Amino acid sequence: MKKTASAKSEEKIVRLMIPSTFGYEKIAMNAAAELAEIAGIPPDRSQDLCTATAEACINAMQHGNKMSPTTSVDILYYLKDNTLEIEIYDHGAGIQKHPPKPVLERKLSKKDAPRGWGIFLIENLVDQVEFGISSRHGHVTRLIMKLQPAEVV
């Protein structure tokens, strides 16, 4: 995957479909890790992307697809010149209202439920996050990681 300063590398697309069953998000994580390696993303940022990908898949399974095991979560990976983008699609209506930032102390004092960390983690781990509705595919969470400028060889 070495890029030369002159060569315009084409976009690479990988597509994955997994059932809405806990555990299968690890397949999506592994694919993210492999693409991060191909893209030359350093290991710590690759792990960030993997965790964000897993959380977006879990939300898609739970909140989007209501854990229907026959409804799939579709994941599209785009390896572009300057970014690695991961789109996670579910068949739900999407996030109605951005959740407030979770506060650990409110959870420890039982004012809030212990859960509710997914979106917070996603937003803190990748360079850019977008939520949207696509008429064709349903609700999408888009994770964007910027790549370092291509090495000149």
Add this chain to the structure above:
Amino acid sequence: MKKTASAKSEEKIVRLMIPSTFGYEKIAMNAAAELAEIAGIPPDRSQDLCTATAEACINAMQHGNKMSPTTSVDILYYLKDNTLEIEIYDHGAGIQKHPPKPVLERKLSKKDAPRGWGIFLIENLVDQVEFGISSRHGHVTRLIMKLQPAEVV
């Protein structure tokens, strides 16, 4: 994924599409490894399945899709009650004639080219292999691994 003696577990399907670019077969391998773990396949057999999956993907890229980077290799994973099946689809005409068993000594004496191990490895590493043509998807290599009888819990 614990199965009970009575419960009829549903089939799980995972689908993956990768470009015909060397290196991307590792995504297909990793997905096979993850599904093998979910299925309870022991590590040594899982590695066998991974190597067979990679070789079938490489053949699909090379011989099926002629390395066209915009033509994808499609991989379908079926986790059934008693088997894990992996179908690798390409857009070519398929294997015309089953290649003869490679003989190392013929290669060492330069009578044969050093390459030509893919199908030999595939056939020796998984429980069952099938090659076929599907009208919808093109040429398919089907790898079948038998699962141990479900543990009774």
Add this chain to the structure above:
Amino acid sequence: MENFQVHLELDGAIATLKMNGDLTHTAEQRLINAYDKCATPKTKHIVLDFSQVEYINSAGMSIIISMLTRAQEIQQEIRACGLSPHFQKIFNMVGLSKYIMHFENLQDALQGLHAQKA
């Protein structure tokens, strides 16, 4: 295939929970069951050994938070060890590192405690 196990070791006022596998939704019952066995004022310190845990997701974080809530109610201290740098960072983001001190390995996590005990 169950991909989470937890092994509890009780030693006076110290309980060590050695986890193995993925700390996710499916781990909840096993981890809670193990914690139930040491959720008494007799146990003063809980050491969570993450060295054999490869993957923790937000559901796993919630389980740890529930455990910490209960531990605080009975004045138990929780320590952790063996988290990878990535999950140390996540513990930090969530705020857990303020309440759960992290040590490189189990020996380091237990050291001060055994001194107290003696």
Add this chain to the structure above:
Amino acid sequence: MENFQVHLELDGAIATLKMNGDLTHTAEQRLINAYDKCATPKTKHIVLDFSQVEYINSAGMSIIISMLTRAQEIQQEIRACGLSPHFQKIFNMVGLSKYIMHFENLQDALQGLHAQKA
């Protein structure tokens, strides 16, 4: 990102090729270049260190076969070390284990050779 490196060490009649990464199509040129440097009758033993190689595919096997062909022509012995049990099995299936002896680690692979040398 290049995911295969090879490091050559020459020590009298012994050449050690330490590989790192995936032994696949993309490794070919680098491995051949490294072997070219020791493809002389002066070098009697080639030790291939696979301990940092995680993935070998059929293209990688072909590269090893080409190298073995050349080595046999100049009466060089090839040894290997650090292959995982899975790839030891594959070497066995292909028949390479008849021609390339495998050792657990580099030290074991070099031991007898250094004795000969001394």
